Amino acid sequence: MTADAEDKVHPLQHASDVLPFLRDFTTVALRTLDIFSHRLASPIYNDGELVEAISQLARRGPQTKIRILVRDTRSLHGTDHPLVRLAQRLPSHIVIRAYIEGAQDAQMGFFCADAAHLVHFLDEAGLKGYARRNARAEARHLLAEFEHLWIYGSKVDKNLLRL
16 A cells, blocks of 8 residues: 555544545554544444454454543443443453543544544534544544543443342
8 A cells, every 4th residue: 555545534424434544544553442432432432343353452462452531421321232231341451531621623534543543523413524544643632632532531430240
């Protein structure tokens, strides 16, 4: 693949546009995956192939870390969401936290692998946004906000923990 193809911005309009990028980015990731989502929408985050790729990444090594920040965790309470189940089985590698406050954009969400490969939802509910490989500059900005929210604007949702 050429450098131009690697750096191309791919517009996203539908789950069928989004899923191939999420699967690919998770498969090529080596250490980290950061997800900021409204409610881990079923059309994309219930996908068996994606959940399996996330599981493989989580089990890749002791340094692997997957962080998921969810704006509205109520829709996940008492459900059998595959990503929540996976996080419950692998709590040392996958952590889900509930967003409280502080995000600059109420519609935005993202999926970032190894601080480089990015799916940026400008309107996550409508699955509108873009995907880009080698998007380190965009990812750096989003991950700085994510880190701040992770520390100061989120909390552990006890309803998502395994008893």
